Amino acid sequence: MSQYWHGHWTDDAFAPKRLQNWEVPKWYPSLPNRHCITTKFIADDNGRILDGVKKDKHSPWGTYKGTWELPKKITRSIAKELSIIPQYKKDSWELYVKKHQKLCKKMEQIKKKEKEEIMEPSKDTPKRDQTDKQSCIFVTKDED
Numbered sequence: 001m002s003q004y005w006h007g008h009w010t011d012d013a014f015a016p017k018r019l020q021n022w023e024v025p026k027w028y029p030s031l032p033n034r035h036c037i038t039t040k041f042i043a044d045d046n047g048r049i050l051d052g053v054k055k056d057k058h059s060p061w062g063t064y065k066g067t068w069e070l071p072k073k074i075t076r077s078i079a080k081e082l083s084i085i086p087q088y089k090k091d092s093w094e095l096y097v098k099k100h101q102k103l104c105k106k107m108e109q110i111k112k113k114e115k116e117e118i119m120e121p122s123k124d125t126p127k128r129d130q131t132d133k134q135s136c137i138f139v140t141k142d143e144d
Contacts, residue, residue, distance in 0.1 A: 029093045036104040058088055 042053045049055070071078060 036100070036107040 041050070043049050065082065070082075074082075
């Protein structure tokens with residue numbers, strides 16, 4: 001017998017042959033998104049939600065059904081029904097994307113304006129022609 005025993009040698013004997021389970025893939029939004037602004041905190045150091053923060057109307061757990069609420073046997077139609085994305089999640093995701101795109105456009109415009117202001121010479125500094133003329137003024141004395 002070999003010195004080293006590997007667990008995968010016995011996996012085939014315990015692998016299920018026909019489970020007849022139905023699994024429908026869950027919908028997830030396309031994340032991560034690039035961030036245009038800094039993160040805003042909604043809770044303090046102790047985890048309490050700050051004043052003035054809008055709270056979501058829906059449960060954070062969504063439309064979760066526990067073991068006791070599910071039927072005894074899950075068929076294909078029940079699996080499809082359970083995996084349907086709630087409309088409020090779709091709507092909130094679309095609103096988030098639109099808001100985020102508008103915000104990114106605003107931030108890009110602000111950055112362009114700041115860049116133009118930096119590249120543009122200020123009105124207080126004299127132009128090159130003016131400085132050359134000022135430095136070339138000679139004082140002459142009359143020898144009368």
